Amino acid sequence: MKKLKIVFCLMASIFLLIAGCSKKKETESNANPDEVSSLVMIEGVWNGSIMIPNQPLPIILTFDKTTGMISIPVQGLSDYPLTSVKMDGAAVFFEMDMQGQHITFDGNVAQDNITGTFTQQGQSFPFELTKGSPEQVTETGDVVQVNIANGTMDGLLEIPQGEGPFPLMVIIAGSGPTDHDGNSPTLPGKNNSLKMLAEGLSAEGIASIRYDKRGVGKNMSLAGKEEDLRFDHFIDDAAAWVQFAQNDERFSKVGIIGHSEGSLIGMVAAEQTEADLFVSIAGAGRLIDQVLMEQLEVQLPANLLEESNTILASLKQGEQVQEISSELQAVFRLSVQPYMISWLKYDPTEQLKKLQVPVLLVNGDRDIQVPVKDAGLLHDAKKDAKLLIVDKMNHILKDSPEDREGNIATYSNPDLPLAQGLIEGIVEFLLK
Template sequence: MKSKSLLVLLALLVALPVSAQNFIGSWSGQISFRGTSLRIVFNISKNTEGKTVCTMDSPNQSVKGIPASIEFASSDSISIRIPNIGIEYNGKIQGDMIYGTYSQAGVKLELNLKNEELVYLRPQNPQPPYPYTTEEIEFVNEDENATLSGTITYPVNYQKGKKIPVIVMVTGSGPQNRDNEIYEHKPFLVIADYLAGNGYATLRYDDRCVGKSTGKYQAETTKEVAKDAALAVKYLRETKQFSKIGLLGHSEGGSVVFMLAAEK
């Protein structure tokens, strides 16, 4: 009898990874609350170790990749939780749909998900070949043991040796790549492309520990972000290629621009 119970227990233990196979994919739907609609996406996939993992996106809030856990999965049902923000989703699969309930902070809302991968159309993102020259560069923050990697974009029809104005781009809050990329939209690349067509060079760079940059971003303060931006200005000044150096910032980057301007 004990051996039979053990076999049943083992069968239950292996049921989750096997059943979770039915839910592999990107599941997208909308919740409606007080006249507002919010798109929710659960991404269920296998990691490099073969384990089933799940993340949640909220495209309307520009939030992507929130870690979630699959609490239960059978051949037709799934339960997903994100304990740190109090989210729970329970649903049943029928064809390419999951019909279920989204719960958060005591509020329960209908959320029906369709298995479809969202494709973000970004026609404004410039596509190569570009009508201008770019250069990959690096500068170093020795105090933080960080190397910042970036791209200088030169104006259209730029002639080497001619001094031109350049603008340093400073990203917003949180670790960002040089394009300040959000859901495949690349605002800094778009701006660099526009400025290149209007006679300006630009420097945009990856934040610490993002893209090709090294160092640690943990708990990086606005003052530290400003120091990296100041080092970018110093790097450009030392090249002696540019007539004027300006700064352009987004979100926290705007505060950094004012901080640096006040110091000069």
């Protein structure tokens, strides 16, 4: 069976193997000093992943001379102490006890790499670590905050140089744990697509606010329980940012740019807040069950495709499905089904028809997640919208080769610029 390399649609569609991780750190490590007396060889920070099929889980290990700690950013776990660390020559073994579960890592050190086997509850997967901290992105913009129903949400405000007022766009990220810069901990490396978008707009005199969704990055604490999450929560959050900007005299007009899943979120929020304009980038023109099935068709065998179709039909009727094959748990687990049910209530074409403001529909002709035909469907629903198809652009807004492998490789390359014509097309639309 082919690996599910990219699944477009689910917020938190990650196999959280280390379930129930406590965000509260232990106050002391139980490591035995006699067992960790020779950790100089691995001292420092190691960055890598547990290679769970379909959804690698990024991890960070930090070792000093006697102890070790683990961080799992996507789960909000930071510097959790390992129970013990042992070395015997190039062999390294470390373990942790968490909520009654015993978890082990059994590996070997070779220069600046550690490879081995991760085991939990009888399940084993390979892991890989490379010495060195994860790549750090230099943030630009000013930190701003907005009050939402259950707390305060952080965002980044990018303001152009010179005197305002400036037009401002609220940038909404795509699906899963994608952050305000367009990066995801489920993929190696970074692409910085939304960061580049905000900087490109700023250089042309357009301000922006971009933010981590609830449950992601700076706003991890707003996640709540997965089973309580609804699509409407993301709409309410986007609307709160639009209203925040509408009440600021520094901004002449306030619009929304929604990328991928953020397109549908942005459509609804734009109508609710009476935003001045709307830009959809790589937004689906069909209900999400159709998009998901199209993606799964090239990745799953016939029996799992049939099961996926049956599950989605039930969810579309508002009914949860109790029995799910293990291979489909990452996508359709019971706790994420209420979110999917709430998402399936929104038809992008019907939502777009409600907008009475200028609309720009953008898609790349090398997007392997949301093809150009979706932009066409949206344009058919709203004929007065402007349609912009960017040559050679893929889903993360970069120039891409035609082959799938080369396309996916761009998802992890922060050195690639945005596709030629994207910023230019958006700026022309906004300033007109």
